Each structure stands twice: as structure tokens, then as C-alpha cells.
Amino acid sequence: MRNETARHDVTVVGGGLAGVCAAIAAARLGRSVALINNRPVLGGNASSEVRVWVCGATGHGKNHHAREGGIMGELLVENQFRNPDGNPYYWDAVVLDAVRAEPGITLYLNTDVREVDAEGPDEARRITSVTGWMMGSERRIRFESSLFLDCTGDGLIGHLAGARHRIGRESRAEYDEAWAPETADDITLGSTLLFYTKDAGHPVKFVPPNFAKDITRTSIPQRRIIKAGDNGCAYWWIEFGGELDTVHDNERIRDELWSVIHGIWDHIKNSGEFDAANMTLEWVGSVPGKREYRRFLGDYVLHQGDILGQTEFADRVAFGGWSIDLHPPQGMFATEAGARQLYADGIYHIPYRSLYSVNTENLLFAGRNISASHVAFGSTRVMATCATIGQAAGTAAALCATGNVTPRELPVPELHRALLRQDASLIGLASTDPEDLALRARATASSTLTGLAVEDSDELWPLAADAGLVLPADPDLSGVELLVDADRDTEIVIDLYDPA
Incomplete structure (x- = not known):
């Protein structure tokens, strides 16, 4: 066995999309980053080992305008270019290339973190190191950093450090959530x-x-x-x-x-x-795709009212738009439907105070383990949303390491400026950075498109399943014409949606 010590500014444990985006964000701000994953490939539930598709704020198409920007947006666009057929192994390569493109990241695959050293009283814990076993290489590695990010999904690192967390469902009265049970329990999604x-x-x-x-x-x-x-x-x-x-x-x-x-x-x-x-x-598949386990407690717990009410937090750092998507405890053996869903009227905001620990001063978290109630987690848990949260948490960690401050002490305006510079979408917040060229930019157009049409079709599109078109319309859509070819009597149902 080889015993090693690795020192970095920031240590990210968990190589799902939340951890990947956190590591990239911190590295782009000049910090040295250890990205640790206990599997041989990156991507978590989106990887070729599990193969869950990446969903986010667009929410089954209900929020057409809300696709994620920032680092998650980069990954989506690159995958569309390289991998239009959705090959899961090509997606693995897209994610791995994005990580390896950052010289500040040292990647540790097949490394299972099982030990955490933390000190201080319960109200003010501080992680000094985590130790992982690199399977197949017989390397026991101690990782030392000033900031740690738990992006493991299950929340193992924070748990071992003594960070406060919840498992299961809160009572309806705790956060006044109509979709919560009357009595708290330890039931999770399967x-x-x-x-x-x-x-x-x-x-x-x-x-x-x-x-x-x-x-x-x-x-x-x-x-x-x-x-x-x-x-x-x-x-x-x-x-x-x-x-x-x-x-x-x-x-x-x-x-x-x-x-x-x-x-x-x-x-x-x-x-x-x-x-x-x-x-x-x-x-x-042989690796179960987990939906839920520990959820850490931060300075704020996101809840059902925040999602449906679209609370405009002053410290908002990410957004979601997936439905509150909760499943019956019996899963596939339940007699009721496999899921029930409740949508906000558009996107909602996620506050920075839900991304750092209430009692472990140098711990941030991103992914499905953030500070949210079980009901709110039913929406924040999808991977593209987790990834935008990861970018926010990684950016915050880098700024904390640079300024030698704790996540709670980090000025939110400083975090906002850094996120906007990294193309993160902070809905409703404009840049106030005097060096931001966009503030002085002017957009002009030499002409406008008044009609959108395909005059000659290269091939027919068989309507074997529902099909959809997203069309720009400003100020309004005056008409739609469709050319249909049918070889027998056919009924066509056309629905028109205005996503504004």
C-alpha cells in the first residue's frame, strides 16, 4: 500500500454533474482542485453506468426558454455537436474532456473517501482532511484543503464531519407544505x-x-x-x-x-x-440510480412555498424549473401512479444560503443533498439543476479560498459578479461589474425576419409519435401552415402553447 498526501485549495468529493461543474468553476478562478470520484467514469447518474437522461429547468418542455447556461450549458452544446444520437459512452468522453481541459484540476477516479478528519465543537466544525482509497492501485490518499465540497449525493463526507442533515420527509406543519405528510418519517424516493x-x-x-x-x-x-x-x-x-x-x-x-x-x-x-x-x-444497469438520501442543513432550507411562489432571494445563485416530482414509497409496486407532479409558473430561484453547512464552516455542498425540504428536493434533484448549483458552490469555494473567508462570510455581490462572468444565469440580476463589456455593448440588426417557412421539404417526417416545433414570435404569431401527406383518413390534433 502506498500512503500519500495531496494538498489543494479546494477538494470536491463526488464526480457527478454537480461535482464536475463545481471543480471546473473553481479551477477557472485559478484554484488548485482535487476532484474525487468513487467510480471509474464521471457523470454520476448521467454516466454510462447508470444512463439517466439529463433534465433541468425546461421541465418536460414547459419552460422552453429556461435551458441551463454556464458550464452545464457548455456540456449540453458540446454533446449536441459530438453526440446527436445520445451514445452514453460519448457523453462520458464529453464530461471527461471538460475536466481534463482544466489544468488546475487533479482527477482521482476509483477513489472512495471513507475517512474524514474534523475538529471543533458541534456548532463550529471544521474539516481538516478527507482520506480515500484508490481501488485497483492500492493507494491511500489524504486530501488536505481549506474548502471541501460534498457532491456525493448521499452526503457521506458531511455526515462523517458532523454536518447536520435530514433523511426522510418533514411534517406538513414544519414548513407549511401541502404536499408533505402530516407526520415526519424516514421515507425517501427509491x-x-x-x-x-x-x-x-x-x-x-x-x-x-x-x-x-x-x-x-x-x-x-x-x-x-x-x-x-x-x-x-x-x-x-x-x-x-x-x-x-x-x-x-x-x-x-x-x-x-x-x-x-x-x-x-x-x-x-x-x-x-x-x-x-x-x-x-x-x-x-448494475449501479442503482439513487434519488434521495441525506439533505444537509444550511442557513436556509428551501421549501415548497419558495418553489411555487418563486421567491426572489437576494442571494440567489442558481435556478430550477422541474416540477415537484414525488414518487410513492412502494415504487413500482405501488397501486397509484408512479409519480405526481406540481409545477411552478415558470422557473424558481435557489439561494446561496442553502449551499453551505449551518455548523461546518468550511463545507459547501451541491447536488441532491442541498439544504431543501423533501418536497422542494423533489424538484431540485434533477441533474442539470444540480449542475448549476455545482457551479455556484465551486465558484464560492474558490472565492473563499482566495479571500481566506468561510462560505458564510463571503460577500454575495462578489459571488454574483464571479458567476455572471462565468456565464451563469442569475435570473433577474444584471451585472454591475464596471469591467463587464456587456454593459457598454449595443446590439443592432441590418434586417428582420418576417416569415419563417420551408418551401421545399427534403424528406417527410413520419408522425409515429408526437412532434413539436418551437417558433420565435415577436410580437405575435399571425398564422401557421402545415403541409401534411396522408395515405388514409387521418385525424391530426394540433395544440398551441404560449410559453411566455
Whole structure:
């Protein structure tokens, strides 16, 4: 075994999109950064190991204008250029390239942090180091920094340091949340495994393993949509573990999810109800995609009223727009729908005070473990939102390291200026930086487009599923014409939405 010590200005534990954006943000401000991930690839739930799609403030298209900017926006645009077909391995490479492009980041993959050294009384803890074991390399590494970011999702680092946190659901009265239960409990959202299929071009048989569950003996076929051609995130509802401990029972949860996936595939292949003779399994996940565990307590706890009321915090540093998206504790075995959703009227704001610990003075956090109630977390937990939070927390950590101040002591206007310079979107806040060239810029146009039309179509677009168009309209849209080709009597339903 090799024992090492690594010293950096900022240590980020967790290599999901929140941790990646935090590390990049801090490095771009000139700080040396250790980015530690306990998996061989970056991206967390978005990686090729789990393959959850990246959602954020656009919220199923309800907020068309609200796609994330900043570092998350860079990743999205680069992935659109390199990876229009959505190959999960290409996405891994996009994220890894973005990290390796920053000379200030030292990346530690396959490194599991299990020890945290912290000192001071409960009201004013301070982390001095964290220690990780690099699997496969037999390296035990002690990481020393002035600032630490817990982007692990499960919140292990803060927990080991003594940072205050919550697990489960608050009572309805605590934050006056209509969607909270009457009595607090330890129930969380469950975990999910996904699978991919493909057409092999020839008949493929499937002999189910002994652990496959007979799903016809459960409520699953009656309560969930199952299709031969669906795979991946169409099966987000294969969820289990909300009534268990999603960390300590992780292996049990994974085994149950495996049994159901193979049972669903047995049903598709061998029940005779589906056209699936040539279909085969291409990939089945082995790392459960967790939704919820510890949520840290900051100087402010974001709650349902803040999301639906779109509270304009003076210290806002990020935004979200996904619905409050809560699932039944029984997951895929629930008799009710797999999810219930409640939307704000547009985007909402996330305050800086929810990104640092109330009692551990050099700890910030980003991702699904921020200071939010269970109900509010139902919206903030999606990955593009977590990534924008990561950029804010990483920027704050870099500024704290530069000024030798704690996160609570950092002046918010200074943080705002730095975030705006990094192209972060702070909705409703304009730059006051006298060196910002945008304040002196003037935009002009030599002409305007008064009509948007395709005169000659290169090919037909088959309407095998719903299709949508997003059109610019200023000041209004006077009319829409569609050229439709049909070989039989067909009813076409057209919905018009104004996202303003």
C-alpha cells in the first residue's frame, strides 16, 4: 500500500454533474482542485453506468426558454455537436474532456473517501482532511484543503464531519407544505435500474435467470406501461427502496431491481403479447440510480412555498424549473401512479444560503443533498439543476479560498459578479461589474425576419409519435401552415402553447 498526501485549495468529493461543474468553476478562478470520484467514469447518474437522461429547468418542455447556461450549458452544446444520437459512452468522453481541459484540476477516479478528519465543537466544525482509497492501485490518499465540497449525493463526507442533515420527509406543519405528510418519517424516493434493448436482425430466445421475478403475479403489468420497443429512461418507474435505507440496503435494492428487469424482459419476450422475436437485451444497469438520501442543513432550507411562489432571494445563485416530482414509497409496486407532479409558473430561484453547512464552516455542498425540504428536493434533484448549483458552490469555494473567508462570510455581490462572468444565469440580476463589456455593448440588426417557412421539404417526417416545433414570435404569431401527406383518413390534433 502506498500512503500519500495531496494538498489543494479546494477538494470536491463526488464526480457527478454537480461535482464536475463545481471543480471546473473553481479551477477557472485559478484554484488548485482535487476532484474525487468513487467510480471509474464521471457523470454520476448521467454516466454510462447508470444512463439517466439529463433534465433541468425546461421541465418536460414547459419552460422552453429556461435551458441551463454556464458550464452545464457548455456540456449540453458540446454533446449536441459530438453526440446527436445520445451514445452514453460519448457523453462520458464529453464530461471527461471538460475536466481534463482544466489544468488546475487533479482527477482521482476509483477513489472512495471513507475517512474524514474534523475538529471543533458541534456548532463550529471544521474539516481538516478527507482520506480515500484508490481501488485497483492500492493507494491511500489524504486530501488536505481549506474548502471541501460534498457532491456525493448521499452526503457521506458531511455526515462523517458532523454536518447536520435530514433523511426522510418533514411534517406538513414544519414548513407549511401541502404536499408533505402530516407526520415526519424516514421515507425517501427509491432507486432505479435501467436497461437497453436492440433488434438483433434474427430471432433471439430468452431463458430467464432463476432470480427473474414473475411480474404477472404483481401489480406491475396492470399499473405500468410496458412496450417491446421501449428501453432506457422509458422505464424510469422501475423504482424500489423508498421504504428501505437507500444506502445501507443498496445491495438488496439492486437485487430486487434486477429481478424485476429480467422479469419484465421475460414477459416481453415469452408471453406472446409483444412483437419481440428479434429483440435482445443489450445492457442492464448494475449501479442503482439513487434519488434521495441525506439533505444537509444550511442557513436556509428551501421549501415548497419558495418553489411555487418563486421567491426572489437576494442571494440567489442558481435556478430550477422541474416540477415537484414525488414518487410513492412502494415504487413500482405501488397501486397509484408512479409519480405526481406540481409545477411552478415558470422557473424558481435557489439561494446561496442553502449551499453551505449551518455548523461546518468550511463545507459547501451541491447536488441532491442541498439544504431543501423533501418536497422542494423533489424538484431540485434533477441533474442539470444540480449542475448549476455545482457551479455556484465551486465558484464560492474558490472565492473563499482566495479571500481566506468561510462560505458564510463571503460577500454575495462578489459571488454574483464571479458567476455572471462565468456565464451563469442569475435570473433577474444584471451585472454591475464596471469591467463587464456587456454593459457598454449595443446590439443592432441590418434586417428582420418576417416569415419563417420551408418551401421545399427534403424528406417527410413520419408522425409515429408526437412532434413539436418551437417558433420565435415577436410580437405575435399571425398564422401557421402545415403541409401534411396522408395515405388514409387521418385525424391530426394540433395544440398551441404560449410559453411566455
